[in-house]
Amino acid sequence: MNHFFKVQSLEQxxxxxxxxxxxxxxxVPISDSFFRVLAKxxxxxxxxxxxxxxxxxxxxxxxxxxxxxxxxxxxxxEVTGSISMGEVPSFSIQSGQAAKxxxxxxxxxxxxxxxxxEHTEVIGGxxxxxxxxxxxxxxPASYSPTVEIYKSVAPLQNVIDKDEDFKKREKILKSGTLLxxxxxxxxxxxxxxxxxxxxxxxxxxISTGDxxxxxxxxxxxxxxxxxxxxxxxxxxxxxxxxxxQYGIIKDNEEALLSACLKALDETDMVLISGxxxxxxxxxxxxxxxxxxxxxxxxxGISISPGKPTILAxxxxxxxxxxxGLPGHVVSAMVVFKIVVLPFLRQIQGLSSCKTKNSSILIxxxxxxxxxxxxxxxxxxxxxxxxxxxxxxxxxxQIFAEPILGKSGLIxxxxxxxxxxxxxxxxxxxxxxxxxxxxxxxxx
Amino acid sequence: MNHFFKVQSLEQxxxxxxxxxxxxxxxVPISDSFFRVLAKxxxxxxxxxxxxxxxxxxxxxxxxxxxxxxxxxxxxxEVTGSISMGEVPSFSIQSGQAAKxxxxxxxxxxxxxxxxxEHTEVIGGxxxxxxxxxxxxxxPASYSPTVEIYKSVAPLQNVIDKDEDFKKREKILKSGTLLxxxxxxxxxxxxxxxxxxxxxxxxxxISTGDxxxxxxxxxxxxxxxxxxxxxxxxxxxxxxxxxxQYGIIKDNEEALLSACLKALDETDMVLISGxxxxxxxxxxxxxxxxxxxxxxxxxGISISPGKPTILAxxxxxxxxxxxGLPGHVVSAMVVFKIVVLPFLRQIQGLSSCKTKNSSILIxxxxxxxxxxxxxxxxxxxxxxxxxxxxxxxxxxQIFAEPILGKSGLIxxxxxxxxxxxxxxxxxxxxxxxxxxxxxxxxx
Numbered sequence: 001m002n003h004f005f006k007v008q009s010l011e012q013x014x015x016x017x018x019x020x021x022x023x024x025x026x027x028v029p030i031s032d033s034f035f036r037v038l039a040k041x042x043x044x045x046x047x048x049x050x051x052x053x054x055x056x057x058x059x060x061x062x063x064x065x066x067x068x069x070x071x072x073x074x075x076x077x078e079v080t081g082s083i084s085m086g087e088v089p090s091f092s093i094q095s096g097q098a099a100k101x102x103x104x105x106x107x108x109x110x111x112x113x114x115x116x117x118e119h120t121e122v123i124g125g126x127x128x129x130x131x132x133x134x135x136x137x138x139x140p141a142s143y144s145p146t147v148e149i150y151k152s153v154a155p156l157q158n159v160i161d162k163d164e165d166f167k168k169r170e171k172i173l174k175s176g177t178l179l180x181x182x183x184x185x186x187x188x189x190x191x192x193x194x195x196x197x198x199x200x201x202x203x204x205x206i207s208t209g210d211x212x213x214x215x216x217x218x219x220x221x222x223x224x225x226x227x228x229x230x231x232x233x234x235x236x237x238x239x240x241x242x243x244x245q246y247g248i249i250k251d252n253e254e255a256l257l258s259a260c261l262k263a264l265d266e267t268d269m270v271l272i273s274g275x276x277x278x279x280x281x282x283x284x285x286x287x288x289x290x291x292x293x294x295x296x297x298x299x300g301i302s303i304s305p306g307k308p309t310i311l312a313x314x315x316x317x318x319x320x321x322x323x324g325l326p327g328h329v330v331s332a333m334v335v336f337k338i339v340v341l342p343f344l345r346q347i348q349g350l351s352s353c354k355t356k357n358s359s360i361l362i363x364x365x366x367x368x369x370x371x372x373x374x375x376x377x378x379x380x381x382x383x384x385x386x387x388x389x390x391x392x393x394x395x396x397q398i399f400a401e402p403i404l405g406k407s408g409l410i411x412x413x414x415x416x417x418x419x420x421x422x423x424x425x426x427x428x429x430x431x432x433x434x435x436x437x438x439x440x441x442x443x
Numbered sequence: 444m445n446h447f448f449k450v451q452s453l454e455q456x457x458x459x460x461x462x463x464x465x466x467x468x469x470x471v472p473i474s475d476s477f478f479r480v481l482a483k484x485x486x487x488x489x490x491x492x493x494x495x496x497x498x499x500x501x502x503x504x505x506x507x508x509x510x511x512x513x514x515x516x517x518x519x520x521e522v523t524g525s526i527s528m529g530e531v532p533s534f535s536i537q538s539g540q541a542a543k544x545x546x547x548x549x550x551x552x553x554x555x556x557x558x559x560x561e562h563t564e565v566i567g568g569x570x571x572x573x574x575x576x577x578x579x580x581x582x583p584a585s586y587s588p589t590v591e592i593y594k595s596v597a598p599l600q601n602v603i604d605k606d607e608d609f610k611k612r613e614k615i616l617k618s619g620t621l622l623x624x625x626x627x628x629x630x631x632x633x634x635x636x637x638x639x640x641x642x643x644x645x646x647x648x649i650s651t652g653d654x655x656x657x658x659x660x661x662x663x664x665x666x667x668x669x670x671x672x673x674x675x676x677x678x679x680x681x682x683x684x685x686x687x688q689y690g691i692i693k694d695n696e697e698a699l700l701s702a703c704l705k706a707l708d709e710t711d712m713v714l715i716s717g718x719x720x721x722x723x724x725x726x727x728x729x730x731x732x733x734x735x736x737x738x739x740x741x742x743g744i745s746i747s748p749g750k751p752t753i754l755a756x757x758x759x760x761x762x763x764x765x766x767g768l769p770g771h772v773v774s775a776m777v778v779f780k781i782v783v784l785p786f787l788r789q790i791q792g793l794s795s796c797k798t799k800n801s802s803i804l805i806x807x808x809x810x811x812x813x814x815x816x817x818x819x820x821x822x823x824x825x826x827x828x829x830x831x832x833x834x835x836x837x838x839x840q841i842f843a844e845p846i847l848g849k850s851g852l853i854x855x856x857x858x859x860x861x862x863x864x865x866x867x868x869x870x871x872x873x874x875x876x877x878x879x880x881x882x883x884x885x886x
Contacts, residue, residue, distance in 0.1 A: 030658075031673070031676060034681070035681070049851075050662065051664055085654045088663075103770065104667075160852065165851075182677075183857055184673050184674070184677050188669065189853060209547065210527070211547050220531075221493070222494060222531045224496075224547075226631065227628045227632050230630075231625060231631075238623075333624065360827055360860075408498050410491075416625075417803075439803065
């Protein structure tokens, strides 16, 4: 029994994440790619939108024809046609001419801008220029109506040029990017129907402890139901990975060893909750020591809650992390969010998340003094409260109210909106201090 | 053709959301309930944890026995037994006695606290008190070892009392709550295996426009691929609802009418993108006017981008909203996020989200002046940049860089991390101003 307890700082632990690599790649239809991670760089195969397009309803013209035009001194242009949606205009525009166009329509050759319909008035031949939906191009007629232009336009005003959104061969998306709706929309614009993405990692969850019973059992006195299998499954789901539950293993080395091997075979990362303190139930680390080709990287982190966390690297086929998480429900959740998640991001292939501080935190004003021990990073549960600023209309201030309570109480997590991190060199933070909060998901 | 254009303020539009109600209820296993919306109040059926539990490894005792104990003046207690995990102790503790206990163990009668093992030392009979994993209760023996206690404990110190997390009959979760991992964990603690939740709403998406082609087609000059069906599907997915695509409908009233009827029959809300400006393609509103039992609530909002937004209330069976969204990709996304989403939250049954400002915004410092027209609420795309504060170690400041660009350019959304709202009575915001940013999902 090797009861070493090598406590490392949070910073040292984060550096260990680089020992693990991303899962393999698959192709998925873009409709299934939302919030997946792109696995290859994508270049533009052509210009977008590909033609000069109106962004307003109005008249396509050469901007020079509107020079100096104003309410009191309008420009008079000959309306030589009308452009249907989705069609290539069959005529071109000369100086002194204009063509009716709708938002999204293609500008004729010779036109470099659009004057908004609100800044025009048609004089004579109204039927040709104003009637409802024109289905055909109107070639210049012998008698053309005239349009008065009350405002000058600059070149490319109220149009999107043919390569203004993206230019052919431009790098548009990098491998490791989270595919939000807009990134998928961009792929759609390029006609990409399938995207190469990292597979969804599977994360195995094993609960340990003789006092833990399945949730559908009524616990006898002295026993409690298995909460961690569910809170951890939720956090894994929230992170975009797939939880796989391996049930409750009693405090028995052989049973835990065989559950670990099964989970390591079937998933990309394994979480063992409970059994990681230096008490008489501390056998997780012993079981991990018995696993083939497994190195224990960590036994203890200088954070609170979450100190008795274990990390081992299993390297039989693919290198995989195995975690021993604290049994207390709050500790297990905090360790997942602060310590495990950056490793999961690495496994998911996310490039922007290789450091723990890549996400945007929420600045808030602390409502109470909070003490903290030096040499340890503390994570304090907080409730966020939004209040209108009495001095400034439409502005508000966010306050962070610390929730004090034992790390075995799930109530404190239900009340909380996020975590306040107090660095290892900080003795405490005071009421009124501006602090940065790591938010939980909320609506 | 009734070309009215009744522009309403954002505030007026938000008030319309109360005309719609939540979808129906279903029961799901708690493993499938993450980020669903609870549909009934949940009360605690029993105390949690249900017994007095140790939160540390150490000795269970009566706090009074440690009164005045210190390093220089330890208390000496008789070790009368050891408590196994998950078992009911078969003995009780008297003043002057202690029992070995592990984290999570049940305290014997008479014990009200636990002293941490780090603050104790066993004198004599070490084998009984210290050996590895005890599987049986040790009844008080004729010869008992003694433990020195170096620190006094208060009543209930290092324990969780039997009803400290939740008390029987206490209301623990309210209908309308988003089920985060901790709320589901709480249900697990109570032995609730299934939860009543609101069904996942389906949202229909119809794209209109003669210039729009499916993404797997190569657009001819003058045409573009259908981006909005994908960006909207992504936003719907992100919101926890299910998108249903009805494809591209050419600018033809009959075809749009029949697509609308099919979508209204199969989904809980319908989005029609394109065709909502007051141009010559403005027939969405005409088609909505032709629908049975349908009232047009809105034609135009005083926001930018997104002014030509239409909302109708279809009330044939269940009352359902039908939206005409602008065709420009940025406008459609902004209108979804700012205007449509609060209606979707209402339909999802979320109670905390009935007003647009319920979510937490991110305060940031603006890097450029941004002008805004009075009488209109502007939404400016911004990139968020995090920089360490040079004056304060471990603190950082978030800057919001406005992304200027036409609302037809998806590039501007790919670059953006969120939206800056400039209220209708504000003329503009200045460089250096503290502003609140509506964040996009990110990692």
